[in-house]
Amino acid sequence: MGTIYAEESGAIGPRVSYAAYAGRSTRVIGSGQVSVNEMLEQGPWIAQMERIQIAQDQSAFAELFQHFAPRVKAFLMKSGANDTLAEEIAQEVMATLWHKAHMFDPSRASVATWIFTIARNRKIDAFRKQRRPEPEDLTWGPEAEPDQEDVLALQQETDKLAQAMSELPQKQRELVERAYFGDLSHSEIAEETGLPLGTIKSRIRLALERLRHTMK
Amino acid sequence: MMNMTDIKHHLTDDILMSYSTGTLPEGFNLVVATHISMCDDCRAAAGSFDAVGGTMLANQDAVTVSDGALKATLKLIGEMPKDPIKTTRTGKSGIFPTPLQDYVGGDKDDVQWRGLGMGMKQAVLNTSKEASVRLLHIPAGAAMPNHSHKGTEMTLVLQGAYRDEEDRFGRGDIEFADEDLHHTPVAEDGEDCICLVVTDAPLKFSSLIPRIAQPFLRI
Numbered sequence: 155m156g157t158i159y160a161e162e163s164g165a166i167g168p169r170v171s172y173a174a175y176a177g178r179s180t181r182v183i184g185s186g187q188v189s190v191n192e193m194l195e196q197g198p199w200i201a202q203m204e205r206i207q208i209a210q211d212q213s214a215f216a217e218l219f220q221h222f223a224p225r226v227k228a229f230l231m232k233s234g235a236n237d238t239l240a241e242e243i244a245q246e247v248m249a250t251l252w253h254k255a256h257m258f259d260p261s262r263a264s265v266a267t268w269i270f271t272i273a274r275n276r277k278i279d280a281f282r283k284q285r286r287p288e289p290e291d292l293t294w295g296p297e298a299e300p301d302q303e304d305v306l307a308l309q310q311e312t313d314k315l316a317q318a319m320s321e322l323p324q325k326q327r328e329l330v331e332r333a334y335f336g337d338l339s340h341s342e343i344a345e346e347t348g349l350p351l352g353t354i355k356s357r358i359r360l361a362l363e364r365l366r367h368t369m370k
Numbered sequence: 371m372m373n374m375t376d377i378k379h380h381l382t383d384d385i386l387m388s389y390s391t392g393t394l395p396e397g398f399n400l401v402v403a404t405h406i407s408m409c410d411d412c413r414a415a416a417g418s419f420d421a422v423g424g425t426m427l428a429n430q431d432a433v434t435v436s437d438g439a440l441k442a443t444l445k446l447i448g449e450m451p452k453d454p455i456k457t458t459r460t461g462k463s464g465i466f467p468t469p470l471q472d473y474v475g476g477d478k479d480d481v482q483w484r485g486l487g488m489g490m491k492q493a494v495l496n497t498s499k500e501a502s503v504r505l506l507h508i509p510a511g512a513a514m515p516n517h518s519h520k521g522t523e524m525t526l527v528l529q530g531a532y533r534d535e536e537d538r539f540g541r542g543d544i545e546f547a548d549e550d551l552h553h554t555p556v557a558e559d560g561e562d563c564i565c566l567v568v569t570d571a572p573l574k575f576s577s578l579i580p581r582i583a584q585p586f587l588r589i
Contacts, residue, residue: 212444219440224432231433241435249446263417267424274392274423284498286392287400289416290407290468316425334391334423362383365422 197309199265206255219248226273232335247273261304264312318365326361377542381412390419397501397568401526407467408542465529503568508557521570523547530563
């Protein structure tokens with residue numbers, strides 16, 4: 155289905171390059187290179203979100219699905235779900251994306267971050283059978299038009315964060331990743347990796363300090 | 371709903387990160403969500419931790435989904451109840467932020483209080499068993515008996531204020547307590563003090579909450 159939707163022309167404004175851009179995004183981050191042009195774009199996948207918000211555009215949804223469903227599924231499998239369950243929850247996450255599309259605000263979170271929060275909440279619901287209390291929505295809510303400057307600023311921060319994370323030493327990055335995706339506490343990570351708990355804590359602390367330093 | 375500069379005692383980064391990764395027990399999540407509803411600072415910090423998760427998701431290697439996955443999801447979309455557009459304060463107007471109102475079923479006048487003697491009242495809220503969360507009502511000027519804690523306790527002030535050996539805690543403030551803290555909280559005069567208190571089951575907490583109390587992305 156990839157070829158079909160990659161040819162979809164940009165329905166909104168001048169951002170016709172979004173498909174190519176989006177397809178590149180993981181490699182760009184992985185190789186640690188983010189070009190100036192890309193920094194100035196309003197961010198990957200926002201055009202598709204807008205097409206869903208404005209026109210309930212199923213082809214825009216298909217593009218998002220093609221990119222994110224396999225990654226959400228990977229996230230769930232790393233958290234311990236088997237293939238069948240991970241696929242089922244990934245589909246629920248993507249369906250939730252459709253229904254909550256009107257809530258998405260690109261000045262507050264990147265599309266990937268927003269999908270991460272949906273997937274995390276769904277995971278808590280499915281794995282632990284618990285509610286996840288969410289903070290009260292801010293009063294300026296989803297109806298207010300997001301400020302383009304804020305959108306751009308958020309995208310630049312997101313790019314910086316991705317860059318900083320790609321530059322972390324592999325061992326530190328792996329541990330932060332376990333903390334997020336593994337659904338494991340640090341002592342459980344210790345059991346699994348055989349690393350002493352103190353080492354894990356200091357490595358994660360080091361990773362977070364590095365990230366923070368790079369963000370300044 | 372309140373000026374963030376009023377709040378002096380915030381959530382720690384290890385709690386915020388655990389809220390973001392989803393490893394906290396429900397009761398702690400409730401206190402965190404309630405505090406974030408009142409505190410722009412911690413809302414922004416929580417957003418930073420979510421962004422770390424988002425960046426990792428974006429960099430995942432894709433795994434194969436089944437051939438009919440998209441079609442199945444479109445079908446699911448048609449079957450799912452439409453997400454109601456949330457209004458900013460779903461419940462009644464009052465002193466409880468929305469996440470707390472959801473658990474109470476209303477505001478402070480709707481709480482099913484039970485007397486503890488000395489004018490003190492409490493109401494246990496229904497959450498998962500890993501942690502227990504309750505509302506406490508302390509009359510203005512009253513002192514709670516000196517007590518220490520089993521495990522870790524987190525207190526969020528919703529109305530009034532109290533002082534203990536550590537500091538003064540007013541609306542929106544969070545106080546952490548563990549086995550080492552023996553304190554005697556005294557409610558300030560003028561207004562009864564209402565707090566939301568969560569305690570983990572003894573010995574559970576250390577394994578559920580990673581202790582990486584380091585400043586992170588909180589610029």
